[in-house]
Amino acid sequence: MANDSFLFSGIRFDRKKFGNDIARFGKNKPIDDDTALKITDPVELKTEKTMGEQFQQRPPSSKKRKRKGTSSDAVEGFSVFRNSASAADPVDKSNDAVRADDEAIQLKKEHNRQLERDAIFRKKNNIHVAGYNVPSPLQSFDELKTRYKCPRYLLRNITELGFKEPTPIQRQAIPVLLQDRECFACAPTGSGKTFAFVCPMLMKLKGPETGAIRAVILCHTRELSAQTYRECKKLAKGKKFRIKLMTKHLSRNADFSKFPCDILISTPLRLRLTIRRKKVDLSRVEFLVLDESDKLFEPELFKQIDSIIKACSNPSIIRSLFSATLPDFVEDRARELMHDAVRVIIGRKNMASETIKQKLIFTGSEEGKLLAIRQSFAESLNPPVLLFVQSKERAKELYGELAFDNIRVDVIHSDLSQEQRENAVDNFRAGKTWVLIATDVVARGMDFKGVNCVINYDFPDSAAAYIHRIGRSGRAGRAGEAITLYTEEDIPFLRNVANLMAASGCEVPSWLMDLQKKKWRKHRPKRDSISTKPDI
Ligand SMILES: Nc1ncnc2c1ncn2[C@@H]1O[C@H](COP(=O)(O)OP(=O)(O)OP(=O)(O)O)[C@@H](O)[C@H]1O
Numbered sequence: 001m002a003n004d005s006f007l008f009s010g011i012r013f014d015r016k017k018f019g020n021d022i023a024r025f026g027k028n029k030p031i032d033d034d035t036a037l038k039i040t041d042p043v044e045l046k047t048e049k050t051m052g053e054q055f056q057q058r059p060p061s062s063k064k065r066k067r068k069g070t071s072s073d074a075v076e077g078f079s080v081f082r083n084s085a086s087a088a089d090p091v092d093k094s095n096d097a098v099r100a101d102d103e104a105i106q107l108k109k110e111h112n113r114q115l116e117r118d119a120i121f122r123k124k125n126n127i128h129v130a131g132y133n134v135p136s137p138l139q140s141f142d143e144l145k146t147r148y149k150c151p152r153y154l155l156r157n158i159t160e161l162g163f164k165e166p167t168p169i170q171r172q173a174i175p176v177l178l179q180d181r182e183c184f185a186c187a188p189t190g191s192g193k194t195f196a197f198v199c200p201m202l203m204k205l206k207g208p209e210t211g212a213i214r215a216v217i218l219c220h221t222r223e224l225s226a227q228t229y230r231e232c233k234k235l236a237k238g239k240k241f242r243i244k245l246m247t248k249h250l251s252r253n254a255d256f257s258k259f260p261c262d263i264l265i266s267t268p269l270r271l272r273l274t275i276r277r278k279k280v281d282l283s284r285v286e287f288l289v290l291d292e293s294d295k296l297f298e299p300e301l302f303k304q305i306d307s308i309i310k311a312c313s314n315p316s317i318i319r320s321l322f323s324a325t326l327p328d329f330v331e332d333r334a335r336e337l338m339h340d341a342v343r344v345i346i347g348r349k350n351m352a353s354e355t356i357k358q359k360l361i362f363t364g365s366e367e368g369k370l371l372a373i374r375q376s377f378a379e380s381l382n383p384p385v386l387l388f389v390q391s392k393e394r395a396k397e398l399y400g401e402l403a404f405d406n407i408r409v410d411v412i413h414s415d416l417s418q419e420q421r422e423n424a425v426d427n428f429r430a431g432k433t434w435v436l437i438a439t440d441v442v443a444r445g446m447d448f449k450g451v452n453c454v455i456n457y458d459f460p461d462s463a464a465a466y467i468h469r470i471g472r473s474g475r476a477g478r479a480g481e482a483i484t485l486y487t488e489e490d491i492p493f494l495r496n497v498a499n500l501m502a503a504s505g506c507e508v509p510s511w512l513m514d515l516q517k518k519k520w521r522k523h524r525p526k527r528d529s530i531s532t533k534p535d536i
Pocket of ligand 1: 162163170189190194323444449
């Protein structure tokens with residue numbers, strides 16, 4: 001800015017005349033943490049709280065929202081101002097134009113200061129963003145009210161749930177979605193991702209409406225769908241939103257031609273079947289959330305997801321992807337799929353939660369595992385404990401062994417009926433079950449409050465499985481513990497776990513870090529059956 005200063009001082013700025021320029025100036029400037037940090041103006045962190053907001057994109061109503069170009073707009077926006085500010089002969093300028101330049105320069109400076117304050121705040125909260133014109137993170141839940149006019153019922157529900165401060169993912173993802181931007185996000189297990197997408201959804205939907213499905217949340221299992229449904233209900237308390245869980249019964253019996261539904265929560269399979277059979281209309285869906293998105297994009301679910309995404313044909317739809325693990329192929333899909341999306345990463349991508357103390361224990365053989373578990377339960381069982389095995393057959397076998405020990409144990413796997421699975425989850429939640437033996441069916445997303453320890457009885461088959469399984473403990477900032485048993489067959493993948501442990505701040509013996517690293521995927525070796533009965 002060589003030409004700011006005295007030349008333009010004391011002149012009034014005609015906002016009406018230059019309104020378009022101001023709007024364009026504030027839009028689509030590409031930034032990310034790094035670029036914002038390079039801005040050199042010194043800042044006063046405590047002051048000038050609201051100036052950045054003058055430059056925040058004013059969200060057009062979602063119905064009217066049109067997709068805008070990105071980089072070209074950004075360039076064009078700046079060139080408009082450069083042209084008007086650097087006219088060949090400043091003396092020829094009208095007073096109004098000169099005043100407009102001056103004010104624009106001040107606004108730009110203020111905008112830059114706000115960018116820098118945002119970058120510092122993000123750094124402090126371990127928030128990493130990429131995308132154009134990323135909205136400022138939330139400093140507090142109060143800002144939901146001051147910046148976004150959050151309705152009272154929602155603020156009351158936040159207080160009732162005991163949420164005092166937004167978590168880092170909530171600080172960043174909520175403003176992004178409230179400003180009608182698509183988003184793909186990766187944040188550690190138990191860090192409040194559900195609220196990060198339900199809160200803006202409720203705010204944007206405003207109130208119940210009849211006639212169309214307006215928002216869809218897809219979850220990979222029935223258990224997670226049911227949990228998300230309950231969370232939505234809690235957050236929407238006091239407002240008569242029609243929140244529906246797509247069950248088998250609903251899918252078979254509902255009349256979808258008159259289906260009053262503001263938010264629909266479903267597994268991809270159930271929704272796709274219903275679309276086919278009942279011709280459910282998703283063309284007016286305004287929000288689509290893919291929770292545990294990397295799981296949903298895996299080949300076995302992708303076909304269903306793809307047809308649901310296509311059925312959600314509203315051009316103004318806001319789609320978002322959330323998970324604690326975000327492999328590159330999902331990022332690539334997200335980029336193909338989304339328009340002008342913001343990428344939000346909390347901490348480092350694909351990292352285990354730092355609140356979990358992680359341990360590895362060598363048991364030699366399969367028999368050694370059972371002995372180790374029995375001994376550990378006899379010495380110090382600190383329920384609730386979740387025990388993961390690699391298949392439903394092994395879940396049944398282990399249950400058969402532990403059911404007769406003097407502990408309250410239950411089992412959950414995909415061979416059980418829906419009712420049995422629900423009971424297993426409910427009893428574990430209620431503390432009636434101390435030890436829940438599980439397959440990966442509850443490894444992701446499930447929020448069992450206060451799980452003290454996760455035991456990987458069978459070594460997980462991938463880094464994502466490890467991160468999600470152990471993430472059932474140490475949630476919402478609480479401490480947790482994770483123990484991974486291993487046998488000879490698992491040794492080739494020990495180094496991979498050691499890396500994850502080290503990255504999340506756990507102490508790892510140096511010999512483990514010296515081991516070779518091997519590509520770790522679909523590691524499900526054939527294991528000896530779980531039994532203490534002698535072979536006949
Ligand atoms: N701002 C907050 N303050 C305190 N607790 C919170 C806050 N937001 C959410 N929680 C609580 O944190 C817990 C974990 O939240 P949630 O299940 O949304 O985590 P998640 O990030 O989706 O985890 P996962 O990756 O395992 O699915 C829940 O019990 C939730 O009620």
